[in-house]
Amino acid sequence: MDHTRQHDVEQDTIRHPLGGRSGGLEDDAEAWKKRHEEKVENETSDNVRESVLYWQEEDTISTRLEDIKQTLTDIMGLGESFDVVLREMRFGGRKVGIFFLNGFANSLLLAEVLDRLSYVTPKDVSSNTLQSYFESYIPHVQVEMEDKMSAVINKVLTGVSAFFIEGERKAILIDTRQYPVRGPEEPTIERVVRGSRDGFTETLMTNISLVRRRLRDPGLKYEVMQVGRRTRTDVCLAYIDDIADKKLVDSIRAKVKQIKIDGIPLADKQLEEAMTNKKWNPYPLVRYSERPDVVASHLLEGRVVLFVDTSPSVMILPTTFFDLCQHAEENRQSPFMGSYLRWIRFGGIFASLFLLPLWMLMVISPDLKPPILDFIGPQKAAKLPLILQFLIIEFGVDLMRMAAVHTPTPLASAMGLIAAILIGDVAVQTGLFVNEVVLYMSIAAIGMFATPSYELGLANRLIRLVLIVLVAAFKVKGFVIGVTAILALLTVHRSYNSSYMWPFIPFNARGMLSILIRKSVLEEERRPSFNKPRDSTRMPEHQGGT
Template sequence: MDKGIFDVEQDREIVGMESKMPDDEETLSQEELDLKTSDDIHRRLEDNIRVLEEKAGLNKSFDVIFREMTFAGKRTGLFYYNGFADDLALVEVLKRLSYVKKEELQPHALESFYEELVAHIQVDKVSTMSEVMMKVMAGGSALFVENETEAIVIDAKTFPQRGPDESTTEKVVRGSRDGFIETLLTNVTLVRRRIRDPRLKLEIMKVGKRTQTDVCVSYINDIADLETVKSVKRKIQGANVDGLPLGEKQLEELLMERSWNPFPMVRYSERPDVIASHLLEGHIVVFVDTSPSAMIIPTTMFHLVQHAEEYRQTSFIGTYLRWVRFIGIMASIFLLPFWLLLVLQPELKPAGLGFIGPDKTGQLPIVMQIVLAEIGVDLMRLAAVHTPTPLATAMGLIAAILIGDIAVQTGLFVNEVILYMAAAAIGMFATPSYELGLANRIVRLGLVALVALFHVPGFVVGLTLTLILLAVQRSYNSPYLWPFLPFNGKALLSILFRRPIQEQKRRPSITKPVDSTRRPLH
């Protein structure tokens, strides 16, 4: 069917509009095209402003500022992001420039500004607009000078940040109360304060095409295995991703490439004293800007079950605390599945333990009670995270009294399920590594399911598969179960017993340290 007269006229109007629409490449002059594609810093401030409008959002984003000023007859422009600029430092710099006289300037005014007049401790010259924008987006301020093809970047920046308070996940009774925050420079300074060794290296690189996140690889040059250092740096530099908005966890997944493995392959710490201790053992530490914790590489499972509190007490007390923690971790994994096995097969109960098992089964099957209790504990944990602090106590009372007690009184649950579930939850919360605690919970749920389906064979098979999974894991070519597998007697004794500092004469071999002794000769 032919088009109607109105459709034909509409098509003609559209074609006419398209023919009248200017082609960007045709309407732009050659000079404007050069400005749009060039990465050079131009002599005219107006040209640089047009480039910044095109590439940096100048005059579109409210926090992008270009302040034009004249010093000693020279036009200048200060380009910065309002939220990053250190007002006090920049005011002092500009105040000094305002007193400059024409005769004080060299023929190349930028050299005078750079060498004599810009009074700041961190100043750099750059020659491309991409360098300017990269450094300004990192917090610096760029000073353009008329008729100059370079710019001066002043590293006068400040970030919104909290104080270095003690970590809420690694508290100690006695010890330092400072902890990492979301600012990379503050975090590495806290470590540098504890290790005053020029051989402590802090190498920085950027990850993420859009976020350009600062990542710092830290190690002690004459202790750490340099091949492992090169491997870590190579993987970080090869990370092809648009950004790391969630910080160190996303970087860990890029480094380890094992997304579905429930067990953590690195250790996180928010304590600078813990990080310093691992650096002295030969580990590599990775800091990520905007993240209040650092990654320790390589890591074994036994690194994840130690806590700083053990080293803040005497060797005897530290060993006792370590064993209590070990018992709690083992209980968080095996207590509930083993109790379920004895309930399902009462003939397995040893003599004198006949009291194990409920007198009444309850209205729900035992396995269903355990699953609901596990989900309930997870819900309470999530609710505690999302509940405002003033209401957290009320939330705990509701969960413990109203839900738990009423569930038992109505006969839906038996007392022993609540008891053993609570003991397992306490053991999970006593695990120093939060990530390992969650992984142990998955193992416990798997063992419960296998015991419910296959009884004793299910428990044995589940335990065997878990050990095999742990045995084949490697963190940067380091066995995950070292020193248990492969067996190292002296190292295993150091895990089981917190030895006095004077007896710790050698570094762990797992890090392949270049200098393996802890007793320097000079």
């Protein structure tokens, strides 16, 4: 008997003591069942390969379809999980097992493949069945062969279909994936008046295609890695090879590969935490975007982008504080109007941070007010101290923000009316709050919501709360200490070895001018220097605008 065949028979005897034998005793079956249950209970595999080695001692594909079926039963729950399917058929006189997940498999594509194979006769594949199927009888573009059982299982878990052929030690893998997907829609956070209306979805292939459509550059590279020993989530590293800094790309790639975790079911946010490990720093180290045009423009600047499967948001790094303050709408208008909109947005962000602490400081210390601002201050006292009023309204705004997320859309307007008219007006009428506290808090909240980056808006809101408490406790000293601490925090804060406050710290005149004034596209001759692009020139010097 052939040595390989003898090994298979021995393995089958160990795993199936009564398989293929007549007259087996019932107590032997019970003993095998008990040993099998104990083996199931004792399994502590960390990944698919370890599980395969645990059940069949070597990471190979058996030549017997029954052995393969038993392995898939032990590892994948074949027969228990309704979406795990092994369809047994016969083509060309050989038994074939088609292994797939019915939630991911494209049934029409599979039907075409099976229809073609149904015409195969034993004569057609008499010499080499596997090679004949692979080269001639499977009408599909993305087909490959695999000889490792763990690799086959991992591919099937991503949606690929596997063909096991009796007597062969390799499987044929066919890409028949069809994920549940919604159409590209405009992101709710990054809406623009003019511009494209497509946005990222939860499907990785859709997202990278939306960017590739805008960047037909052969230097655009997509590298796919998997994170999480259980979720095995696809993470795609994107960059333009001749623009992006190689050290930056290597650093980010290494950080992704070093992540050892069960999984990242919450996708990009968990990946960010695993990579940055920033813990209690409230300011974001990456920029999130759901717009493919924004991502394409950042790739052209030399940034690195991370796509995470199942997430409609894309991570852009490195980033700066001023990057997070910019919005796509500014670049959809003329340079003059874009600059105007940018200054209005900067004003709103400044108000969200400092308006309330400054007003409270002038109320507590009236001698600080210049004569022109004598009108500032409550005209009448309220029943609650100012600091308590601020804290109640701060927490109230956060409560309304959270309630708005969970409120059905038809009821959102009604909830806003209740919050604005009933709660706010009644609180002022009863003397609990001062009119000006509600007014300035509303302006600060509008500035927070006008911040393009949702994460930056939340961080600014927390810093504002800290400043209010410091002003209430230490007056002028508290405000100075708080502002100094914030600037120090932002200065030492680094996004992948890039200054978070660039171009303000370290100061870069050209970069600061680009932040303050939205230049026309022909005037942006050079890429931002803080992310060290390999090719810093956007266009030949003689083509620049005047």
